[in-house]
Amino acid sequence: MKRICFYITMSLLTFESSALTTKASVKSPRCLLDNSAAICKTERLNLYVGPQSVEPGEPLYIAVETVNNQGGSGNSNNVVIVDTFSGREYFADVKHGLAHLEITAPIQAGRITFISRDYDIISNEAEVLVHAAIPDDFKLVLEKEKNQLFVSSSIITDKFGNMIEDGQAAQIVVSSRGALAEVFSTQLVSGRLNFRIKCSALPQSESSLSVNLRGVSTKINIPPYMCGGHSR
Amino acid sequence: MSVLRKFPFKRRRIFPVLMLGALAVSAFLAGRANEPTQQFEYLNELIPQTVGVFASEWTDAGVGNAEKLAKADKDTLMGLIESADFGQPQDMTRSVYLGQAQHSLSLNSCSSDAPKCKMSVILNREVSPTYVHGDLRIVSLEEKSMRRDYEVDRSKGAIQINGVYEQTRQMRFKLTQRGWVQTTSEILSENSASFSSSAEIINTKYAGLNYYPHTAPWDKFWTEFPGEEIQTDLDFMQSLGANSIRIFVNHAYFTDGATRDDGLAKLDTFLNWSAARKIKVIVTMFDLRADYRFTNWSLDSAHVRSVVDKIGNHEALLAIDLKNQADLDFENAGQPQVEAWLSAMMDSVRSENSSVPLTIGWSDAEHATLLAQHVDMISYHDYRSVKGTDNRLAQVKAKVTSMAGDKPVFLTEIGNSRWSPIGENSKKQGRRLDTRLKQLADADGVFVWTLHDFEHVGTNIVGHRPWRRAQQKLFGIANKDNSLLPSGEAYKTFTTQFLNQNLETE
Structure with missing residues (x-):
């Protein structure tokens, strides 16, 4: 009798864990169709800034991907991008898992670092090198x-x-x-x-x-x- | 060595033989050493190179930076999208499809060996960038397409359609050190779709001929396109009372990127010449092609849509015959696969132009009512015994009426060869055609195979058997000088009587 109870308990546990595994492995290609689903919640932000080397005043292109835990598009509505060099913040709306904006590189040369965030989710750092423009006249x-x-x-x-x-x-x-x-x-x-x-x-x-x-x-x-x- | 001792007199001969053998083995091993260890080593091997054109359309859509993308980049992205339909080997998919995009591929479970699987076929794909990053390293594409979901049971050879959708997807690509990779493939919208016909009901009788120029039959028709001969033949067919003809579009010529536009222009010219003589034309697609694999569908769809786009509204177009004698391919390709392909091609045409009448030229009355609910006119061929022609037609018509209502029934190929093992027999040909034609008064269209004999019939048409090829050469109802054979006389008499029914109706 004990053995039977053991088998029943084990099989229930096995069933439970396999059900959980199945649920966790469901990946939805439909988060953009129905982004209210819990599965589509943004888990990660990927920040891209380019070109990685610019001259002062040249355009810088920033893109932020909102990613759910399946690797698809997360359901954020907007993100903040922070220029840690100047502390300046940029706000961008997210559409279909992507926010993007174009800014102008600062006139002061040096390394600048950007991060983006959506509440408590912080992206990777993206670094850009602003190097001097063409020389001015010299003596x-x-x-x-x-x-x-x-x-x-x-x-x-x-x-x-x-x-x-x-x-x-x-x-x-x-x-x-x-x-x-x-x-x-x-x-x-x-x-x-x-x-x-x-x-x-x-x-x-x-x-x-x-x-x-x-x-x-x-x-x-x-x-x-x-x-x-x-x-x- | 013991062998050499036993046969010392052969030692001198055996030595060079052994040397040559060793050389051959070395060469073989060296060749093996150079063979790739994987099926796909480079991306260009993965991307289909079938016809030099993509099945999809790319539009820049005025998105910033999109015009800066090099053609090579666009081609690579299109290649990735189209290759994703085919379920590529795991080692390759891992490296170019990442994360959620890789997972999307696995939803097409038919790329595995599972006995039952589900898959989606994407047709009529239009791709446009929605975002191109300023340094051209990130691209988001929006794809609008028709998606057809299938469930395949390989053990039973069954294919069931689970739904047809018009969908929009978003895909994201990133340029990495190993080239472009796809990271997402997500559905933005999907709507169940049905593509019904808006074609006008055909209520006129058509007497016609199947046509190739006798100097340029089958695949030579479009490459050589002898204009003078074609126009003379059209005049001649008109003089025989024909008000319609059936022609064949060569698949290879109309899909090759180098010849497609020329083919379409010639087809348009042909229809213009026909219209000038008030002759209607049934254009038969996919001639000399019997490949129904899912991987070809998007290209096939693009092909049929390009033809419909060109001639769909032409006044001379009577109907598009989607495939000549598709039932002959049941044995090799499987009936479910052929029918699924035909349904997909029908939807493809109707998504481009729903007013084009569609038919399928079945090879036998037995199959004439397959997909009858979906086509605009029924058409089949009757090369069976002359006796019973009328019964077969009556049975087909009755079955069509019960299945699909009042749809016109055409016999798009009938005819007899003059060939016999002991020589040509024109009188017998004429007699048999006459007898058959007299049984077809109730048909809505009758097309005879064929106007003239053909000097050359390739083995790709009827196979290698010489008597089959000899038979196929002698189906003409008129001599080269346009003098009529007895079968031609029978046909001329028939057209007058048959088409008089049109006058009576009016």
Whole structure:
């Protein structure tokens, strides 16, 4: 009798657990049709921000997916997107499991992080790198150092004052009366261009030096007296 | 070695043989080593490449950024959507269909080997993006389509339709490092749909001929399309009293992306020439094609709709014959599969243009009333014994009346070959046709096979047996110079008497 009772109890338990399993594994492709169902409740937010690297003032596209526990569309009505860099909040309506909006990247360069939330549900973080725009005009200064010239620039920034990132290459062209005398390149370090030219590399006549950084050029004349012809 | 010792005189001969054998085994093993370990290794193998065109239509619908999507991306997305209908192997579906989208695939349980399964077939799909992310990494598409739900019992070979719906789905795709993946496939709306006919009732008698140009029969009709010959033949058929003809649309020519538009333009031209002579045309679809697999349905539907879109309202169109002698495919494809396909194609046509009269040209009176409730006119072929032609017609008409009310009954193929093992017999052909035609006064339409003989009958038409091909060549009722054979004379007499009934009705 005990054994029979044990089997009956076990079979009921088994039935119960299989029923639960079945219910939990039901995945509905109909949450957008009837999003009132409990199964369609938003469980997760997926945040996408792109492009992942932008210049100041360029558009940033933000999309938030509301996801139910089946991987389908969750039934949120709206979400908040927070720019953790500035603390600014954006509100977006959810339609068919997707909220999206377009904002403008801030003018200040740096990394900004977004999150989105729907009440207590917080999304993943999405990071965007705002890098400096094209350089603003910059100036070059010539200094004589024994038998060479030291050329240095001011700190180069974009029009918003963001320092141009280090490592960017600038092309330097030395010419005299239309003829090329020297072409080489150097990299931006600490926002400045610093390089030296040996006097022996310069023509004896008046020459000019042109520096091109991301399409922005600055030109400076090198009077013959700077090297004085003595080096030769 | 022992073998070589036993036959030392053959050692020199055996050695090269062994070497060649070893070489062959090495080559075989090397070949095996290069074989793919999976059935599908690349996405382009997964995506069907049948005809170079998609069964679905893509519209950008003015959504921001949609126009920035490259054609390659759109094609990939369409490929993913269409491939999802086919129940692909698990290893492939795992990698390109994720989460809820992967689960949706599993609802089509017929991709497994289960004896009973449920599946949905998606037809007439129109896809448009509802959201394209600015960096083109996320796309949401809305799909409007006809969904047909089936329950398949493989053990009994039964297919039951559970419902037809007009549905809208939303699907989301993401561009990952391994390419586009689909993450959701969700229903936005679904409404039970029925596609009834609004075709005008055919109450005129039609005497016609089945037609191919004799220099370009079957698959050559549309590739060669000899315009001068066709127009001469149309004039000639008109002079025989025919007020209608039945032609065949070659499936391959009208579905290949490279020739489809040309085929449709030629079909339109043909109907224009017919209209100019007041000849009505039955256009028979899916000629020389007997493939009813579910995986083809969306392309078949797109094909039939493209034809109906082009000629559905043409004044010369008498009816669309959905499939020539579909009952001959019962044995290979299974009757339930063929009937399910025919029903689906009927709905496809009617969803495009419900005023087009539809029929199915059954090969035998025995099957003439299948799907009778759904077609606009009954049509069957009668190549059985001349004796009993009238009884068979009477039985079909009675059964149609009891099943589907007063629907016109056409015999869209009758005829006899002049061929016999001891030579041609024109008189016998004429006599038999005359006797048969005289029994068909109660039919609403009678179409004879065929105007002229054909010089060449391919093995794809009647098989490899030479006497069958010889027989098929000699069904013409007129010589090439349009002089009438006795069967032609019988036909001419018949058309006058048969079509006089129209005058009497008026």
